[in-house]
Amino acid sequence: MDPNQFDKNKVEQTTYLADTLRYPGVREQRGEFVSDEQGPIHVGAANSTTREGGHIYRHWQLEILAGFLSVVSLVVIIVVLWIEDGRALEDWRWRIGPTAVISFISTISKSALLVVINSAIGQLKWHNFYGRTNSLFDMQLFDDSGRGVVGAAMLIWHKNRKAVLASLAAFIVIASLLVDPFVQLALNFTTASRLIPGESGGVQKTEVYDPVGNIHDNFFTAYGASAVNAQMQSAIIKTVSEPPSPLAASCSTGNCTWSEVSTLAICSQCSDVTTQVQVSCPSQGRIHQCFYNFPSGNNISGRAFEAGHTAQFFLTLWNSTASTGYDSLADAGKPADLVNFDAVQLKGKFDSDNFDFDSVLAHPTAYTCQMRFCAKTYESIVMENGVVSASRPRVTKLFQTGVGSTFNNKNGLSLLRHLREEGADDTDYRVNEADYSNTAEYLTEVFSTGWSMSGFRADNSVSGATAPNLGFRFADVPDFPAKIWDIAESMTEVIRTSHNSTVVSVQASLSRTYISVQYAWLALPIALTALSLGLVAWVIIATHREGIPTLRNSNLALLAFHVDGWTSGQLIARGEGALANEAKGVHVTLPKESGGTSFARVE
Numbered sequence: 116m117d118p119n120q121f122d123k124n125k126v127e128q129t130t131y132l133a134d135t136l137r138y139p140g141v142r143e144q145r146g147e148f149v150s151d152e153q154g155p156i157h158v159g160a161a162n163s164t165t166r167e168g169g170h171i172y173r174h175w176q177l178e179i180l181a182g183f184l185s186v187v188s189l190v191v192i193i194v195v196l197w198i199e200d201g202r203a204l205e206d207w208r209w210r211i212g213p214t215a216v217i218s219f220i221s222t223i224s225k226s227a228l229l230v231v232i233n234s235a236i237g238q239l240k241w242h243n244f245y246g247r248t249n250s251l252f253d254m255q256l257f258d259d260s261g262r263g264v265v266g267a268a269m270l271i272w273h274k275n276r277k278a279v280l281a282s283l284a285a286f287i288v289i290a291s292l293l294v295d296p297f298v299q300l301a302l303n304f305t306t307a308s309r310l311i312p313g314e315s316g317g318v319q320k321t322e323v324y325d326p327v328g329n330i331h332d333n334f335f336t337a338y339g340a341s342a343v344n345a346q347m348q349s350a351i352i353k354t355v356s357e358p359p360s361p362l363a364a365s366c367s368t369g370n371c372t373w374s375e376v377s378t379l380a381i382c383s384q385c386s387d388v389t390t391q392v393q394v395s396c397p398s399q400g401r402i403h404q405c406f407y408n409f410p411s412g413n414n415i416s417g418r419a420f421e422a423g424h425t426a427q428f429f430l431t432l433w434n435s436t437a438s439t440g441y442d443s444l445a446d447a448g449k450p451a452d453l454v455n456f457d458a459v460q461l462k463g464k465f466d467s468d469n470f471d472f473d474s475v476l477a478h479p480t481a482y483t484c485q486m487r488f489c490a491k492t493y494e495s496i497v498m499e500n501g502v503v504s505a506s507r508p509r510v511t512k513l514f515q516t517g518v519g520s521t522f523n524n525k526n527g528l529s530l531l532r533h534l535r536e537e538g539a540d541d542t543d544y545r546v547n548e549a550d551y552s553n554t555a556e557y558l559t560e561v562f563s564t565g566w567s568m569s570g571f572r573a574d575n576s577v578s579g580a581t582a583p584n585l586g587f588r589f590a591d592v593p594d595f596p597a598k599i600w601d602i603a604e605s606m607t608e609v610i611r612t613s614h615n616s617t618v619v620s621v622q623a624s625l626s627r628t629y630i631s632v633q634y635a636w637l638a639l640p641i642a643l644t645a646l647s648l649g650l651v652a653w654v655i656i657a658t659h660r661e662g663i664p665t666l667r668n669s670n671l672a673l674l675a676f677h678v679d680g681w682t683s684g685q686l687i688a689r690g691e692g693a694l695a696n697e698a699k700g701v702h703v704t705l706p707k708e709s710g711g712t713s714f715a716r717v718e
Contacts, residue, residue: 174665175655181230182648188224189644192217192298193637200632204304213630214302221298224640225291228647232284232291233261235651236270237668238658239281245663260285261668264292284650287643294640301636306628308370308499314623316366318496320378321616325531325547326609340557341581347554350605351561355588359601362496362505363612368623369501376496376619379534379544380607381453382489382510385482385596392459392481405476409457411483417461417476418567430475430568433590434459437562440487441555443548447517451488451534453551454558458482460590484599486558488513488534488546491607500626511536513544520545554606557582566590 172179199213207213240257243249256273259266260281267285275282326344350360364371388410396405403419417431440452459479491508498504513534520531531545566586592598658665 172655175234175651178231178234178651178655181227182651185224185227185231185644186648188220188227189640192220192224192640193634195220196301196632196634196637199630202630204628204630207630214299217298217302218295221295221640224644225294228294228644229288229291231647231651232287234667235647235654236261236281236284236288238654238663238665239278239284240668241663241666242654242657242661243278243281245661257281258668260288264289280650280653283646287647287650290639290643294643297636297639301633303631303633304628305631306626308372308624308626310622311368311625312622314367314625315620316364316368316371316373316498316623317618317620318362318364318371318373318376319612319616319618320376321611321613322379322542323531323545323615324379324550324610324613325545325615326550326613328547339581340553340560342549343553343557344550344609346609347606348557350609351557351602352583352585354602354605355585355598359605360608361503362493363608364496364498364503366498366501366623368625369498370624370626371498371621372624373493373496373619373621375492375494377490377492378607378611378616379546380489380491380508380510380610381486381603382491382512383484383486383596383599383603385484385599387480387596388457388483389479389481392479394477394479396477403476405479407459407479407481409481409483411455411457413457415457415459417459417479419476428568430461431459432461432566432568433586434565435562435586435589437559439555439559440485441552443552447515449515451513451515451546453486453488453555454562455485456483456559456562458484458562458589458595460592460595480595482595484562484596486599486603488544488551490536490544516543519548561585 195213195217199207204213209216236257240254243253243257253274256266256270260270261267267288270278270285271282326346364373391410393408394405395408396403401420405417407415407417409415413436415434415436417434419428419430421428435456435458437454437456440450440454442449459481461475461479490511490513492511493505493508495506496503514537516533516535518533520533530548532548532551534544534546536542560580560582563580564584564586566584566589589595589598657663
């Protein structure tokens, strides 16, 4: 090929490209297109037929189908969310979860939408040059913008207001990254409990404590600390070293809620009176001893000494003294006390090297405590998934009424002592007289004891005590008032669940996970879809109205202008479909003579 001839052809092809884009119209003569040899092609003023011919949407069928698929997918998402909103997750029947289903449909919608936007950007590339002069680099900008976020951002940066519609399309490409997460954010899962017909739960309460029906007789055969109900003894001893047992309740579904449950109970009150205790430590030679005088008048001692023959140290760690609150001749208005006691803990560190006993003995932690019958009201008791939790109960003091009643049971005649809230005249709580006395005596023994280093046990101030010495546990309790509260709670549980109790029934609920939809998150996908469809509709109409060839992202259109030996002017005007059909029969090469700068047709 002659290089001069090659350059001439290239100039002619370039000139033809400019003419083609400048004069896209074509006139018809006997149903045939006018050839290039007939001279320049112009559009007549009254001629509305374009080179593309046919219906306005003939070359946009794929984009229309993709847009339809995107809209349908979005509508399916909305319908699925609307149907499933408020329904239980366990009612979902598909093998894959709702989040995966929504994400899958959302991906289809977004992918179809990007097909539409990519074609719109490709066609706007030709609009950018039609009747306008722009940098050849714009070809690269438009091609890259439809392929990813970076290319779209570059188009917006370089063109922005110079190509508003193309910049809008590029913005949609970038914003499409948010479609999937926004759609998934619309789908929430909440756990809620709903009442289930036919299911129920119960929690016990009582106004009477008469565990075994102890009878009242002249020989007091059922009286004494050893006669305390075994469950009550176990509750006290166990709670000294362990947390109290959770409140007992039953519920068929494992999810029930009770409110305002009042019951006969045991209450405690403990005060730290360390600053009110008077400490005196007279010197007594080898035996170090301090006395602690309480505001109540009780006097407790603490000792420390070294046993010479064993070289062991003995230091009081715990000491307490108690008095019963039971009174067989109780007058009306007297509190329903069980036990009152004072106690000291010696928590200081003993320095065995310096034999500094006094530094420990002179700094006790002192408590004054009471335990009594009371009424406890649990404002809320909740069982959730089989685990019971209760609000801290509201405590109401009970007072003696000075009235008793008898009750015939299988063992004989029981005497019940009546207790009442202050100012109340409609509810009486009743306690078996023997059990009242026995429980008070047992607690008196429990809190009348001591303990020291090396396990030395102080004498119990109650003669013939049957309760175990729990001083070794009390000495190590970090929060003694809280521990006494726990003991009272455990004793309350024994009373509340005794055989005299009644059941407070409620309808059971079932905790389930429900689907909750927040439709506001769908605003972005809906807006992007509407913008995309509106944009491509404008591009289609503008392309038809202005007679611009529908070439979109066709690389063949560019090649057609630069392939030596391939004259395809009419084909360009008829669109990329005609170019594709023609290109199948055209074979080209990059001639060495051109330096690889232009394709040439090979016959």
